[in-house]
Structures are given as structure tokens and as C-alpha cells.
Amino acid sequence: MNRPFNFSAGPAAIxxxxxxxxxxxxxxxxxxxxxVMEMSHRGKEFVLICEAAERDLRKLLAVPENFRILFxxxxxxxxxxxxxxxxxxxxxxxxxxxxxxxQKSLKEARRYCTAHVAASNEADHHTRLPRPxxxxxxxxxxxxxxxxxxxxxxxxxxELPDLKTLGCDAPLVIDFSSHVASRxxxxxxxxxAFGGAQKNLGPAxxxxxxxxxxxIGHALAVCPSAFDYQTVADNRSMxxxxxxxxxxxxxxxxxxxxxxxxxxxxxxxxVAKAALLxxxxxxxxxYVNKVERDCRSRMNIPFFLKDAARNDAFLTGAAARGLLQxxxxxxxxxxxxxxxxxxxxxxxxxxxxxxxEFEKSQA
Ligand SMILES: *Cc1c(COP(=O)(O)O)cnc(C)c1O
Numbered sequence: 001m002n003r004p005f006n007f008s009a010g011p012a013a014i015x016x017x018x019x020x021x022x023x024x025x026x027x028x029x030x031x032x033x034x035x036v037m038e039m040s041h042r043g044k045e046f047v048l049i050c051e052a053a054e055r056d057l058r059k060l061l062a063v064p065e066n067f068r069i070l071f072x073x074x075x076x077x078x079x080x081x082x083x084x085x086x087x088x089x090x091x092x093x094x095x096x097x098x099x100x101x102x103q104k105s106l107k108e109a110r111r112y113c114t115a116h117v118a119a120s121n122e123a124d125h126h127t128r129l130p131r132p133x134x135x136x137x138x139x140x141x142x143x144x145x146x147x148x149x150x151x152x153x154x155x156x157x158x159e160l161p162d163l164k165t166l167g168c169d170a171p172l173v174i175d176f177s178s179h180v181a182s183r184x185x186x187x188x189x190x191x192x193a194f195g196g197a198q199k200n201l202g203p204a205x206x207x208x209x210x211x212x213x214x215x216i217g218h219a220l221a222v223c224p225s226a227f228d229y230q231t232v233a234d235n236r237s238m239x240x241x242x243x244x245x246x247x248x249x250x251x252x253x254x255x256x257x258x259x260x261x262x263x264x265x266x267x268x269x270x271v272a273k274a275a276l277l278x279x280x281x282x283x284x285x286x287y288v289n290k291v292e293r294d295c296r297s298r299m300n301i302p303f304f305l306k307d308a309a310r311n312d313a314f315l316t317g318a319a320a321r322g323l324l325q326x327x328x329x330x331x332x333x334x335x336x337x338x339x340x341x342x343x344x345x346x347x348x349x350x351x352x353x354x355x356x357e358f359e360k361s362q363a
Contacts, residue, residue, distance in 0.1 A: 012342070
């Protein structure tokens with residue numbers, strides 16, 4: 001099947017095999033006579049779908065038994081409130097500010113607790129990451145929040161910080177919305193991870209939360225019941241009606257990722273894809289990426305034409321070649337290529353070929 005290459009930051013491309021299976025099962029899921037969108041979430045069919053999704057995700061990300069997997073709603077932005085409501089215990093928390101998303105998280109957390117900035121890369125315009133050894137972590141913090149891939153600025157922690165080696169025993173909370181399932185996760189360093197599904201897992205509407213069991217059960221009294229991790233966990237993500245369609249399609253994506261060889265194989269592929277684009281940009285005088293090499297995102301690659309007056313021509317030409325949604329986020333301008341798991345190497349190659357040709361045409 002010949003579709004354009006879609007570089008959207010989210011909602012984003014979904015593997016074509018997943019879309020085809022969802023299409024084939026749209027009117028009748030496994031002989032049930034119903035489409036997944038039409039089923040009771042408590043019926044035996046959907047319960048099977050949901051349990052399989054959870055099981056496959058646990059396998060895919062090697063989630064240990066003492067972590068609960070919660071399928072929630074409200075997106076990453078709702079978790080910016082839900083996390084402090086559940087974990088802050090009315091105390092103080094630490095934030096590492098590395099771009100727009102962690103900044104948003106910080107602002108929201110301050111509605112519910114005292115939040116300190118332990119480190120920030122704002123002075124560097126979010127183009128490099130503050131080294132963990134330099135973080136000013138506060139003793140007694142209820143947790144430390146880090147956005148491990150900043151979708152807009154294109155900075156990524158290639159390795160998760162190890163708070164214990166920094167003398168900090170607070171749990172690490174990671175917002176992994178835009179690189180979830182792009183590489184393995186070292187759960188020994190994590191207390192809670194959250195992310196919306198619409199970037200790397202499937203359709204919008206599903207929010208994934210993976211949380212260590214001992215962090216559940218401490219919600220503030222004002223926390224809405226539907227957002228209390230204890231309530232969600234006790235009801236196996238079915239306290240309220242879950243986003244059934246999104247869970248189903250995400251489940252198909254988990255199966256697809258397992259068939260592709262799982263996280264180690266997927267990570268290798270993502271490293272190769274990103275290297276192809278970064279190497280081309282670095283070798284060029286026409287395009288530039290401003291992020292330090294050791295923390296460049298493998299998922300979201302912002303780049304700029306040195307002459308911004310050519311941006312519209314670049315985008316028009318790209319769309320004509322079947323290279324879609326490359327315009328950068330409005331807060332940073334330029335271009336952004338989001339190359340999540342569903343983007344094949346051939347898509348990145350097609351982009352690089354186009355960029356080379358465009359540069360020549362402008363000489
Ligand atoms: C997209 C994104 C969010 C917000 O997700 P919503 O589903 O729109 O709430 C939060 N954090 C990061 C890192 C993101 O990329």
C-alpha cells in the first residue's frame with residue numbers, strides 16, 4: 001500500500017498493518033457480530049481485548065509485577081494534575097525543566113503542591129540537558145518530575161536519570177508521552193511513567209500510566225474518584241467507561257511491536273532512522289539542528305532552513321512529494337520531523353532525498 005509519509009508530532013501515523021486489521025474488524029470483531037466501538041466495556045469480548053492489551057504491553061515494555069498498568073483518559077495534560085493529586089501528599093516536589101512540556105507540567109503541579117525547579121535548561125533555549133549531577137534536588141520531595149522526551153524542542157534523555165546515585169530516594173516521575181515504546185525502559189529508576197497514546201501507541205483518547213504499587217493509595221481528598229490511581233487500579237481501568245476503541249487499536253500496535261522484534265529491535269531501528277536525518281542535517285550548510293548531539297531526540301527532530309523565507313516553498317514541495325505535516329511547532333518555527341515507530345527508514349530516506357533536492361533547486 002502506497003501512502004504518503006506522515007511526520008506529524010501527534011496524533012501521528014499508525015502502522016499500516018494495524019490500520020488494516022482495525023478496518024477488517026470494524027464491522028465484526030472475531031465473529032461477535034459487533035464492532036469494538038459498539039461493545040459494552042464489561043462484556044466478555046472487550047474484557048478479553050483489554051486484558052490482552054495490558055498483557056502485551058507488560059511484555060513489550062518488560063513492566064515488573066510490582067507496577068500497575070492503568071488505562072486512563074485526559075492525556076498528558078490531565079496527568080500534570082493527576083500526578084500531584086495522587087503523589088504529592090500535600091508536600092513539595094521537584095521539577096527538571098527541559099522544554100515546553102515540563103514547563104507546563106510544573107505550572108499545573110503548582111495548583112496542588114509546592115513545586116521547586118531543581119534544574120532548567122531555559123538559559124540554553126532548551127537545546128541541551130542539565131546533567132543530573134548538577135540538579136539541586138530538595139530533600140523530602142514527594143517525587144521528581146522529568147519529561148524524558150521534549151516533543152517540541154527535540155531533546156531526549158538517552159538514559160534515564162538514576163536518582164539513587166544522586167543521593168535522592170524520591171520516586172522519579174517521567175512524562176514519556178512522545179517516546180513511549182521507542183526503546184526499553186529501566187523500571188528500577190522509575191516510580192511512575194505516563195503518556196498519551198496518540199504519538200507512538202495509537203489513537204488519541206487513551207492515556208497510559210505505569211505506576212509502582214507503593215505509590216498508589218495516597219491521593220489528596222480533593223482528587224476526583226475517576227482520577228484516583230487506587231480507584232482506577234482496583235477497578236482494572238474500568239471504574240468509568242474506558243476509551244475502548246483507543247485501547248483496542250493500541251493493543252494491535254503492541255502486537256505489531258512484538259512482531260517487529262520488541263523494544264531492543266525497535267530501538268535499533270529508531271537510532272538508525274534518527275542518525276540518517278541528523279547526519280544529513282549536520283553535513284549541510286542549508287539546514288541546521290540546534291540541539292546538542294548527546295541529547296537529540298530520536299523521535300522529534302526540529303530543523304531550520306538557514307533562510308526562513310524559503311519555509312513555505314519547502315513545505316509545499318514536501319507535500320507534493322507525499323511528505324506530510326513537517327511544519328515546526330509555532331513556538332519554535334522552522335520544521336519538525338516526527339519519526340515515531342510507524343515511520344519506516346524509507347520515509348526518512350525520502351525526506352533526506354527531498355531535502356537534498358530542495359537545497360539544489362534553491363542554489
Ligand atoms: C503531547 C504531549 C503531552 C500532552 O498530551 P495531551 O494528550 O495533549 O494532553 C504531554 N507531554 C508530552 C511530552 C507530549 O509530547
